[in-house]
Amino acid sequence: xxxxxxxxxxxxxxxxxxxxxxxxxxxxxxxxxxxxxxxxxxxxxxxxxxxxxxxxxxxxxxxxxxxxxxxxxxxxxxxxxxxxxxxxxxxxxxxxxxxxxxxxxxxxxxxxxxxxxxxxxxxxxxxxxxxxxxxxxxxxxxxxxxxxxxxxxxx
Numbered sequence: 001x002x003x004x005x006x007x008x009x010x011x012x013x014x015x016x017x018x019x020x021x022x023x024x025x026x027x028x029x030x031x032x033x034x035x036x037x038x039x040x041x042x043x044x045x046x047x048x049x050x051x052x053x054x055x056x057x058x059x060x061x062x063x064x065x066x067x068x069x070x071x072x073x074x075x076x077x078x079x080x081x082x083x084x085x086x087x088x089x090x091x092x093x094x095x096x097x098x099x100x101x102x103x104x105x106x107x108x109x110x111x112x113x114x115x116x117x118x119x120x121x122x123x124x125x126x127x128x129x130x131x132x133x134x135x136x137x138x139x140x141x142x143x144x145x146x147x148x149x150x151x152x153x154x155x
Contacts, residue, residue, distance in 0.1 A: 004073045011066035015150070017059040019143055022097075025051055026136055029104070033129055038114035038121055045108025052101055060094070081155035089142045089149070096139035103132045 025048045032044035071078060078084075110125040 004070070007066050007069045007073065011063065011070055014059040014063045014066060015143075015147055017055055018063070019147065021051055021055040021059070022136075022140060022143065025056070025104075026140070029107075029132070036121075038111045038119070041121070042108055042111035042115050045104060045111055048104055049101075049108055052104065056097075060097070063090070080153075082149045082153045085155075086146050086149045089146050093139050093142035093146070096135045096142070100132055100135050100139065103128045103135070107132065 028044055029048055032041045035041065070076070071083070076083065107125055107128050110122055110128070113119075114121050114125070
């Protein structure tokens with residue numbers, strides 16, 4: 001096994017983790033939300049926040065490192081169109097993901113308070129959920145687009 005292969009493997013694995021964890025988080029948060037039960041939403045939200053920190057954040061931070069190493073090892077020019085497009089989309093995806101993390105934390109906290117008090121979820125929770133859901137659409141689409149660019153290198 002060459003060093004290049006190992007770095008490429010880690011880069012692809014990072015992309016899988018970002019996409020897989022993001023998809024799993026979205027699914028579980030959506031299912032918890034649909035239950036309407038503040039205690040279930042709070043517990044799921046706690047797990048989601050941990051998963052985002054442990055898996056997604058780690059992969060998001062390592063992707064530019066492994067990508068940069070691959071670029072150097074393969075003598076890929078940083079001005080290649082597919083690479084520039086991927087980097088731009090990565091930055092935009094990050095601009096959608098970072099606020100989502102804080103929304104998840106606040107939704108978890110709001111659900112915790114409602115569960116502890118035996119109350120319904122407050123309007124702020126529903127506003128955050130709508131925004132969280134809407135931010136996820138372009139975030140997910142951008143990650144899919146980046147994966148296509150990495151594989152196809154169309155320009």
